[in-house]
Amino acid sequence: MARRLKCKFCENEPYIYLKEYRLFLCKEHFINWIEKYVLETIKDFKMFSKNNKLLVCISGGKDSVALLSILKSLGFKVYPFFINLGIEKNDFSKKSLKVVERVCKILNLPLYIYDVKGILNYSPFEIAKALKRDEFCSICGTLKRYAMEMGARYFNADVIVTGHNLNDETENLLLNVLNWKLTYLARQGPVLKEEKGFKRKVKPLFKLKERYLYFYVKAKNLPFLEEKCPYSIGASRYIYRKALNFIEENMPGTLLRFYLEFLKKAKPIFENLFKNEEEKKLHPCKRCSYPTSRDDYCLICSYLDKTKAFFEKRVSKKEDK
Amino acid sequence: MARRLKCKFCENEPYIYLKEYRLFLCKEHFINWIEKYVLETIKDFKMFSKNNKLLVCISGGKDSVALLSILKSLGFKVYPFFINLGIEKNDFSKKSLKVVERVCKILNLPLYIYDVKGILNYSPFEIAKALKRDEFCSICGTLKRYAMEMGARYFNADVIVTGHNLNDETENLLLNVLNWKLTYLARQGPVLKEEKGFKRKVKPLFKLKERYLYFYVKAKNLPFLEEKCPYSIGASRYIYRKALNFIEENMPGTLLRFYLEFLKKAKPIFENLFKNEEEKKLHPCKRCSYPTSRDDYCLICSYLDKTKAFFEKRVSKKEDK
Numbered sequence: 001m002a003r004r005l006k007c008k009f010c011e012n013e014p015y016i017y018l019k020e021y022r023l024f025l026c027k028e029h030f031i032n033w034i035e036k037y038v039l040e041t042i043k044d045f046k047m048f049s050k051n052n053k054l055l056v057c058i059s060g061g062k063d064s065v066a067l068l069s070i071l072k073s074l075g076f077k078v079y080p081f082f083i084n085l086g087i088e089k090n091d092f093s094k095k096s097l098k099v100v101e102r103v104c105k106i107l108n109l110p111l112y113i114y115d116v117k118g119i120l121n122y123s124p125f126e127i128a129k130a131l132k133r134d135e136f137c138s139i140c141g142t143l144k145r146y147a148m149e150m151g152a153r154y155f156n157a158d159v160i161v162t163g164h165n166l167n168d169e170t171e172n173l174l175l176n177v178l179n180w181k182l183t184y185l186a187r188q189g190p191v192l193k194e195e196k197g198f199k200r201k202v203k204p205l206f207k208l209k210e211r212y213l214y215f216y217v218k219a220k221n222l223p224f225l226e227e228k229c230p231y232s233i234g235a236s237r238y239i240y241r242k243a244l245n246f247i248e249e250n251m252p253g254t255l256l257r258f259y260l261e262f263l264k265k266a267k268p269i270f271e272n273l274f275k276n277e278e279e280k281k282l283h284p285c286k287r288c289s290y291p292t293s294r295d296d297y298c299l300i301c302s303y304l305d306k307t308k309a310f311f312e313k314r315v316s317k318k319e320d321k
Numbered sequence: 322m323a324r325r326l327k328c329k330f331c332e333n334e335p336y337i338y339l340k341e342y343r344l345f346l347c348k349e350h351f352i353n354w355i356e357k358y359v360l361e362t363i364k365d366f367k368m369f370s371k372n373n374k375l376l377v378c379i380s381g382g383k384d385s386v387a388l389l390s391i392l393k394s395l396g397f398k399v400y401p402f403f404i405n406l407g408i409e410k411n412d413f414s415k416k417s418l419k420v421v422e423r424v425c426k427i428l429n430l431p432l433y434i435y436d437v438k439g440i441l442n443y444s445p446f447e448i449a450k451a452l453k454r455d456e457f458c459s460i461c462g463t464l465k466r467y468a469m470e471m472g473a474r475y476f477n478a479d480v481i482v483t484g485h486n487l488n489d490e491t492e493n494l495l496l497n498v499l500n501w502k503l504t505y506l507a508r509q510g511p512v513l514k515e516e517k518g519f520k521r522k523v524k525p526l527f528k529l530k531e532r533y534l535y536f537y538v539k540a541k542n543l544p545f546l547e548e549k550c551p552y553s554i555g556a557s558r559y560i561y562r563k564a565l566n567f568i569e570e571n572m573p574g575t576l577l578r579f580y581l582e583f584l585k586k587a588k589p590i591f592e593n594l595f596k597n598e599e600e601k602k603l604h605p606c607k608r609c610s611y612p613t614s615r616d617d618y619c620l621i622c623s624y625l626d627k628t629k630a631f632f633e634k635r636v637s638k639k640e641d642k
Contacts, residue, residue: 177498178568178575180582182590239571243564247499250560254499261501269503269590 016215020252027219034216038070038204045191047202048076048159055081055157055199057148058103060096060225063163065103066213067205069220071161072107079155080104083147084115085140086123089230099225106222112155114147120300122307130310131303136231139303146290146300152199164190164203167210170255171241173262178240186270189263196282197291207256209248337536341573348540355537359391359525366512368523369397369480376402376478376520378469379424381417381546384484386424387534388526390541392482393428400476401425404468405436406461407444410551420546427543433476435468441621443628451631452624457552460624467611467621473520485511485524488531491576492562494583499561507591510584517603518612528577530569 005014005024012026018033025033041047048054056071056078058064071078082100087093097113104111117123120143122130128139148160169190176184194200205213217224248255282291285298292298297305326335326345333347339354346354362368369375377392377399379385392399403421408414418434425432438444441464443451449460469481490511497505515521526534538545569576603612606619613619618626 178579180579180586182586236572239568243568246567247560247564251557258499258501265501265503269594273590 015219016212018212020256031216031219034066034208034212035070035073037208039074041190041207042074042202042204045202047191047204048161048200050076052158053077053079053156054159054161055079055148055152055155056161057081057083057163058100059083059163060099060103061163061228062214062217062224062226063165063168063205063210065099065222065224066216066220067161067163068103068109069107069217069222071204072109078109078161079112079157080109081112081114081148081151081155083144083151084113084117085143086115086117086125087229087231088125090227092227092230095227096225099223102223112151114151116143116147120304122304122311126311127303127307130307140231142300142303148201149199149290150288158200160199160201162201162203163205163213165205165208165210165213166255166259167241167244169203169206170244170259171237173259174240174244175237182270182273185267186274189267196280197284206259209255336540337533339533341577352537352540355387355529355533356391356394358529360395362511362528363395363523363525366523368512368525369482369521371397373479374398374400374477375480375482376400376469376473376476377482378402378404378484379421380404380484381420381424382484382549383535383538383545383547384486384489384526384531386420386543386545387537387541388482388484389424389430390428390538390543392525393430399430399482400433400478401430402433402435402469402472402476404465404472405434405438406464407436407438407446408550408552409446411548413548413551416548417546420544423544433472435472437464437468441625443625443632447632448624448628451628461552463621463624469522470520470611471609479521481520481522483522483524484526484534486526486529486531486534487576487580488562488565490524490527491565491580492558494580495561495565496558503591503594506588507595510588517601518605527580530576 006012007014007026007029008023009029010026012028014024015027015030017024023033054071054076056064056068058068058080059082068078068080080100080103082097084097085093101111117126124136124140124143127143128134128136131139133139148162151157152160169188173185173188175181176188190203190206192198192201244255280293282293284290285292285294285301287297287301290298290300294302296302327333328335328347328350329344330350331347333349335345336348337351338345344354375392375397377385377389379389379401380403389399389401401421401424403418405418406414422432438447445457445461445464448464449455449457452460454460469483472478473481490509494506494509496502497509511524511527513519513522565576601614603614605611606613606615606622608618608622611619611621615623617623
């Protein structure tokens with residue numbers, strides 16, 4: 001007679017099989033397992049404590065929804081923070097915001113919104129246009145880092161927390177290794193300490209595969225946005241991710257080992273290379289106080305000045321006609 | 322009207338398209354291109370000169386057949402060297418030897434055979450049995466390194482040359498990176514200098530994809546053995562190779578950049594780590610003179626002693642009955 005599969009910790013039917021841990025778990029014990037696992041990660045990597053105010057970046061995707069839910073369950077002081085980038089294609093930003101609002105309502109948490117266009121006067125799309133930049137993604141990335149930092153200051157948060165998972169992190173690590181980008185290898189990791197006017201940044205989900213976060217969010221019955229940003233599609237990173245997933249499927253546990261061994265054995269070596277390099281001198285931007293090494297205004301302020309000039313010129317051209 | 326594709330260097334129809342070099346080449350110009358490319362690699366990496374005697378290891382596979390043919394065409398002093406491992410499964414060693422004999426006849430070169438069983442009294446299979454080792458491949462690898470070294474000494478060759486291609490090398494590099502094997506990363510490369518009683522070992526094909534070597538051997542009409550060693554099948558390395566091929570297909574040139582950037586930027590860092598480690602003191606084995614750090618006999622001699630004892634015991638047991 002076939003033996004009925006059951007949860008490792010109770011008599012219930014398994015909800016999921018964690019291949020590399022050889023664990024069958026029911027829905028409830030899977031939720032417990034994930035939350036405990038994240039708590040251990042937070043402690044092991046000295047990310048933050050219950051006293052810290054956490055700016056939790058939430059985009060509406062499964063990872064950040066899981067992050068917020070896990071940190072709330074664990075009793076941390078969370079400040080959900082949504083950056084509205086104003087991406088109109090596919091109504092992406094609108095849909096994201098709607099999901100995030102629903103999640104916060106379910107979790108009974110306030111939501112803090114950084115509206116890029118409202119605060120900075122221009123959307124990332126307008127800035128990219130003014131700067132004649134094709135790679136929209138890098139402008140967006142710069143603006144997101146800026147918004148997080150400014151958000152954390154505004155709420156006097158100690159730590160910026162993001163939902164990067166194991167697939168994100170190893171994809172990035174492979175990219176840096178295939179090109180041997182030594183300066184990036186020296187900095188990559190789940191904890192970026194506070195320094196030179198920047199807040200501490202941490203990634204408590206970095207040991208978890210995205211598949212598990214998907215099943216966590218499903219188990220918790222939380223809404224999330226399945227679609228990706230329409231501009232991120234077709235990026236070459238997807239190739240690395242697929243290659244790594246292929247290895248992981250055939251040899252479960254490889255991704256986690258790759259990343260943890262990197263942190264333990266290789267990263268210190270790369271860090272050491274740049275230890276004695278002259279530290280970049282940063283000072284607050286004269287206008288917005290964001291840390292910068294530039295003499296006048298920071299990179300974002302200079303972006304905004306250029307964008308302003310670009311659009312004013314267009315307006316005056318139109319008026320001339 | 323559709324434009325007829327033609328060779329980059331003549332009016333002939335293309336035989337092959339080299340994607341990452343954006344080159345269409347006819348058969349003849351492809352052969353020329355490959356040989357010139359290998360010559361440049363040999364010079365760039367200071368592998369050997371026309372004065373050197375080269376022990377060229379040939380297994381009968383496409384890579385080593387290509388290697389022998391290219392080095393002969395370029396006018397180097399080659400000594401084709403076949404290691405007969407006595408692999409009986411699928412008649413593998415017999416078939417390999419037959420192919421190698423045909424290749425040498427076509428290229429009008431003598432063939433030197435190192436018959437493991439004939440010289441050492443035992444086949445790798447018998448040694449693995451006596452040592453109760455499951456992983457046959459590692460015994461075979463050890464014996465091959467031993468045979469090459471002893472072969473090079475016998476013919477007074479200066480350099481041992483093997484046919485490792487770009488896929489072999491990057492597969493190995495990825496394996497070492499995924500596990501962050503720092504000592505291996507410090508040593509991996511296309512040139513292993515002569516030291517401590519060992520001959521110099523080089524890999525002139527390391528910049529070429531196996532696909533191109535396949536087409537080279539086909540273009541030259543040389544026989545080669547398509548089947549792999551029956552014991553190597555199913556090895557986990559195959560997973561890494563497939564993952565890398567997937568990346569390369571989508572982003573041609575990635576493999577070569579991965580390896581060359583490693584050699585330029587990362588390898589020196591890893592080498593430096595072990596620079597100050599106490600050098601392993603090697604001296605010639607008292608019996609066979611192979612370099613060893615062991616007090617009495619070298620690893621291979623000790624293997625052979627154990628194997629002898631194992632089989633003598635079995636014989637005496639049988640006689641007792």
